[in-house]
């Protein structure tokens with residue numbers, strides 16, 4: 001029992017200290033010990049990066065420390081993501097274009113959402129960060145996607161989600177738009193006319209499934 005707690009505590013500390021290699025090693029050890037990768041991401045890694053954010057807010061951390069913490073988190077996630085159940089792949093493929101909106105470089109949450117969607121039978125096209133509205137629309141059209149997932153982490157970039165919804169409607173695309181990211185709320189999704197919102201990667205999978213079931217795909 002102690003080992004379980006200590007692995008989480010260890011990765012927490014490794015991320016806070018920006019220890020990239022160590023974080024990856026701890027993630028490997030967690031897998032070797034049969035830990036469920038998603039649980040480990042959510043209970044070990046996510047609280048650590050959030051704490052790094054709080055320390056940044058409080059002036060305890062400066063940007064370089066936040067950057068190295070994020071790098072350590074990504075190194076751990078790269079190890080853990082490989083093992084996030086590929087078991088559901090027999091399901092009918094549904095196509096999702098995912099990205100972080102223009103002007104925003106935060107990609108940890110977006111990548112987690114993409115990984116989980118893909119582990120749950122979606123074909124995911126990750127366009128990375130700084131994705132313009134035009135690019136989202138163009139990719140959705142050329143891939144004949146069922147869904148666009150747009151992540152925004154800054155209050156200043158959330159407006160891109162509104163423009164995205166408008167552009168998708170204007171283009172007449174039959175594609176659901178799902179929005180998310182730390183500052184995004186259901187009320188914002190409603191206000192901009194998005195089809196869906198989820199507060200976490202796990203919830204994003206059920207919302208996506210529901211939206212596409214509603215569309216009778």
Ligand code: B12
Nearest residue numbers: 053070104105106107108109151154155180181182200201
């Ligand atoms: C790590 C981090 C960084 C890293 C990003 C590294 C990377 N590769 O992503 C670095 C250091 C580079 C960074 C830079 C900056 N950051 Co920063 N960053 C954070 C921090 C601490 C954590 C974000 C994170 O990864 N969380 C963990 C993930 C797992 O959570 P998540 O992103 O919320 O995603 C989950 C859900 O939201 C949801 N979700 C996410 N996307 C989507 C999409 C869809 C479709 C759905 C359905 C769901 C969904 O599912 C995810 C998993 O459960 C946050 C603080 C916070 N509390 O969010 C600040 C924060 C977002 N950053 C902030 C700021 C200000 C900046 C900078 C402007 C700082 C600067 N002065 O330069 C720059 C931004 C530059 C830019 N143009 O983008 C502010 C934003 C404030 C605001 N009101 O807008 C925050 C809130 C910190 C703060 N309190 O000041 N940052």
